[in-house]
Amino acid sequence: MSKRIFITGSTGFIGRKLTMKLADEGNEVVALIRSMSKAKDLQHDRISFVEGDLFAIEALEHGMKGCDEVYHLAAFASVWAKDDTFKTVNIDGTLNVLNAAKQQGISKIVVTSTAGVIGPAIDGPVNEDTPRQVDFFTEYESTKYESELKIKECVANGQHVVIVNPTRVYGPGPLNVSNSVTKLVKQYIDGKWKFIPGDGLSTGNYVYVDDVINGHILAMKNGRAGERYLLGGDDATYFELFDTIADIGGTKYKLYKMPLGVLLTFGKMQLFMAEKFGRQPMITPGWVRKYLYKWSVSSAKAQSELGYEVTPLKQGIQNTVDWLKANDV
Numbered sequence: 211m212s213k214r215i216f217i218t219g220s221t222g223f224i225g226r227k228l229t230m231k232l233a234d235e236g237n238e239v240v241a242l243i244r245s246m247s248k249a250k251d252l253q254h255d256r257i258s259f260v261e262g263d264l265f266a267i268e269a270l271e272h273g274m275k276g277c278d279e280v281y282h283l284a285a286f287a288s289v290w291a292k293d294d295t296f297k298t299v300n301i302d303g304t305l306n307v308l309n310a311a312k313q314q315g316i317s318k319i320v321v322t323s324t325a326g327v328i329g330p331a332i333d334g335p336v337n338e339d340t341p342r343q344v345d346f347f348t349e350y351e352s353t354k355y356e357s358e359l360k361i362k363e364c365v366a367n368g369q370h371v372v373i374v375n376p377t378r379v380y381g382p383g384p385l386n387v388s389n390s391v392t393k394l395v396k397q398y399i400d401g402k403w404k405f406i407p408g409d410g411l412s413t414g415n416y417v418y419v420d421d422v423i424n425g426h427i428l429a430m431k432n433g434r435a436g437e438r439y440l441l442g443g444d445d446a447t448y449f450e451l452f453d454t455i456a457d458i459g460g461t462k463y464k465l466y467k468m469p470l471g472v473l474l475t476f477g478k479m480q481l482f483m484a485e486k487f488g489r490q491p492m493i494t495p496g497w498v499r500k501y502l503y504k505w506s507v508s509s510a511k512a513q514s515e516l517g518y519e520v521t522p523l524k525q526g527i528q529n530t531v532d533w534l535k536a537n538d539v
Contacts, residue, residue: 213237214240214277215281216239216242216279216316218242218264218283220242220283221243221248222284223386224426225284226251226252227419227420229241229252233256233257239254240257240277241257242259243260246261267306271310271313274313274316275314279317281319282307282322283322288490289492290491291349292488296349296352300356301360305364308364308371317370318370318430319369320374320426322376323357323438324350325440327351330343330344331413331505335506338375346496347497348494365436371436372434374429374438374439376422376441376442377417377442377505378417379391379417380418381418381419381529382529382530382537389419398459399460401461404465404466406449407473408448410447410448410449410465413447414446415506418520421443421519433515433516439518440508445506451523458524458528458531470498473501474495477496477497480492
């Protein structure tokens with residue numbers, strides 16, 4: 211049976227694919243957009259638009275009118291901001307969405323967080339209940355964590371909200387900050403990527419974008435209120451990741467190890483310039499420090515409770531490389 215669904219972040223990497231899939235499945239989707247110019251790739255008979263942002267309360271309530279479900283994907287995920295943008299968007303904006311949903315009597319909400327809130331794998335792969343053992347590396351992580359605490363308060367007050375926590379997402383889609391792994395894949399197969407962070411042994415978890423889309427829909431269907439679900443893929447070191455890309459891309463390029471001390475110095479210089487002149491940094495010391503740790507993740511809870519499935523890294527990279535070549539991106 212088709213539903214009426216409201217979605218924020220519909221023009222983003224994950225949001226666009228989720229919006230189109232929900233519409234293709236026969237649902238009526240209402241997408242919150244900041245301007246029609248951003249919705250050029252979202253044309254569909256079953257997608258309508260409401261212009262506004264997370265602070266346009268009337269637009270939120272109007273868009274949610276008559277909806278059965280809400281997916282909240284909009285977030286501020288940049289490397290740096292000169293003011294309170296992270297807090298304003300990721301915490302206050304999320305509360306605005308939840309409050310509007312409550313006003314409209316919407317029964318189920320899925321909110322997109324990040325695996326980064328749980329922290330690195332100190333004693334083996336992390337799961338949803340692993341206590342964080344180190345400080346947050348970025349404002350994005352810390353504000354997403356605080357947002358989750360606010361969500362749990364809403365659940366305690368009777369709302370049905372489920373949290374999903376994707377790891378490093380990659381796959382076909384716009385080559386932007388949210389799809390940085392695919393940008394890396396493209397740069398490598400084009401012979402333009404020359405460096406490997408640190409000793410190359412830092413482990414990351416890489417999840418194919420279609421798995422994340424399916425994970426959102428499964429969380430809406432099967433998720434328990436107040437629970438978080440890690441949507442991960444395969445663990446891989448940087449060496450393993452680049453070897454996989456090389457095998458599929460057809461050419462193996464020499465990579466030079468970039469000592470973390472050098473990266474940290476560069477990050478400090480970038481942050482200084484950002485704070486002094488307001489120029490967006492390429493990386494900050496917090497992001498560099500993440501490379502010191504392993505980020506192994508278990509998706510067992512999502513697999514057992516939601517029916518979540520993982521595309522193997524080799525297959526996901528194959529799909530991504532095929533798409534890059536077919537579309538001449």
